[in-house]
Amino acid sequence: MKDVSQKxxxxxxxxxxxxxHAPAHCIALLRSGDTEKGDPLKTxxxxxxxxxKRTDELIPLCHPLPIHRADVAYELADTSVRVxxxxxxIGPTGVEMEALxxxxxxxxxxxxxxxxxxEPDELHIEDCRLERKTGGKSHYRRTLAKPRSAxxxxxxxxxxxxxxxxxxxxxxxxxxxxxxxDPVEYAVIADDAxxxxxxxxxxxxxxxxxxxxxxxxxxxxxxxxxxxVRPMLDVEIPGIMETARAFGQKRxxxxxxxxxxxxxxRDTLVVTFPGSRGGAGESLAATxxxxxxxxxxxxxxxxxxxxxxxxx
Numbered sequence: 001m002k003d004v005s006q007k008x009x010x011x012x013x014x015x016x017x018x019x020x021h022a023p024a025h026c027i028a029l030l031r032s033g034d035t036e037k038g039d040p041l042k043t044x045x046x047x048x049x050x051x052x053k054r055t056d057e058l059i060p061l062c063h064p065l066p067i068h069r070a071d072v073a074y075e076l077a078d079t080s081v082r083v084x085x086x087x088x089x090i091g092p093t094g095v096e097m098e099a100l101x102x103x104x105x106x107x108x109x110x111x112x113x114x115x116x117x118x119e120p121d122e123l124h125i126e127d128c129r130l131e132r133k134t135g136g137k138s139h140y141r142r143t144l145a146k147p148r149s150a151x152x153x154x155x156x157x158x159x160x161x162x163x164x165x166x167x168x169x170x171x172x173x174x175x176x177x178x179x180x181x182d183p184v185e186y187a188v189i190a191d192d193a194x195x196x197x198x199x200x201x202x203x204x205x206x207x208x209x210x211x212x213x214x215x216x217x218x219x220x221x222x223x224x225x226x227x228x229v230r231p232m233l234d235v236e237i238p239g240i241m242e243t244a245r246a247f248g249q250k251r252x253x254x255x256x257x258x259x260x261x262x263x264x265x266r267d268t269l270v271v272t273f274p275g276s277r278g279g280a281g282e283s284l285a286a287t288x289x290x291x292x293x294x295x296x297x298x299x300x301x302x303x304x305x306x307x308x309x310x311x312x
Contacts, residue, residue: 001061006285007092008247012135015086016099018107018128024079026114026123031076040113041074044083048072048106052087052098059101065091067098072106083107084131094136104128140289144180148209148295151185152176153199155215155225156275160190168280169214172273175284179292181210191215191222200232204268209295211268212284215275217260225272226259233263233270237294240271240287247286248279255279269295 033039052070056062069088074081085102087095107125114123154169166188173186185208189195196213203211216225230236240262248255258279262271269291273283 001063002093004063004092005251006282007136008243008286008289009090009092010135010140011088011090012094012133013086013088014095014099014133015084015131016096016103016129017085017131018083018103018125019080020083020107020110020114020125021080021123022114023118023122026118027076027079027081029114029117030074030081030110035113036116037113040110041081043113044106044109045072047109048083048085048102051105052085052095052102055098055101059097062097063091063093065089065093065095065098067095070098070102072102081110083110094133096130096133099133100128100130141292142179142288144292145296147180147182149183149185149207150176150181150210150212151187151203151208153196153211153213154186154188154275155191155196155213156188157190157222160188168273168275168277171277171281172212172214172284175281175288176210176212179288191224193224193228196225196228197232200229200265200268200270204265208268210291211270213270213272214280215273217258217272217274219257219259223259226261229270229272230261232265233261234265236261236263238262240290241283243290244273244283244286248274248282251282252278255282 029035030040033041049070049072053067056064067087067089071086073084075084083103083106085099085106087098087102089095111123111125152169152173154166158164159166169186169188173184176184187199189199200211213225216223241260244260245255245258258274260272260274273280
């Protein structure tokens with residue numbers, strides 16, 4: 001199965017349909033609910049909901065997901081019934097297969113309950129398809145529409161001295177490049193407040209869109225990043241690092257010890273990530289959709305399509 005542990009949870013909805021064709025007298029039975037096995041539409045609705053909840057047991061590589069809502073509805077015509085299944089979850093991956101499975105099994109249930117009343121060639125199911133889905137990467141983009149500049153600043157006495165290689169900052173840098181940031185500057189400095197302050201000021205003066213520091217967010221005597229960055233912020237955005245900590249907390253209990261902050265210094269968005277490879281990677285995984293959205297619609301981006309910045 002695909003690893004989805006680094007994907008943030010989001011509200012995900014999928015809608016799928018399937019169409020069963022049947023003779024007119026069978027459609028009349030659906031309208032009346034009168035067959036020897038009971039009411040086909042009511043029975044199929046229950047079957048579809050159950051199918052949505054058990055999809056991961058039927059399709060080998062589907063992830064088990066908490067189903068927060070599942071329902072089946074119908075549109076009846078003279079010689080057909082259209083099955084409409086909608087499924088909703090809050091999770092790291094979508095519910096397209098759950099919706100498709102629900103629509104398919106509901107249609108099969110109706111077929112089963114109508115087959116005593118029709119010849120085999122009079123009943124057939126077709127056009128099972130996904131109608132729409134929302135949430136996840138299709139709804140919350142993780143890549144920029146057009147390139148923006150970024151910088152990754154690694155703070156580590158050990159790495160700066162050459163005693164060990166940097167892996168956390170390089171991971172963030174490579175992920176930003178993949179997300180469409182260009183150019184992406186990269187620097188390694190010791191845990192020095194004056195040097196960090198000068199470097200950030202230079203990046204802000206140069207119009208860098210996003211500056212991410214990696215390291216120095218803990219409680220040690222040399223962890224100076226937060227104490228240096230916070231006074232520089234014109235506008236603090238607590239939710240960015242709250243999101244990162246909440247995401248990390250589900251994977252590593254010590255994530256609560258990160259003091260990271262984020263916000264704007266003039267028109268540069270500054271974000272402070274932990275120095276471990278896992279902490280930095282998880283922080284970016286959790287916040288990247290929000291960072292992309294903010295840079296494209298916020299303080300130095302563009303107008304939000306729903307009126308962002310005008311008091312929606």
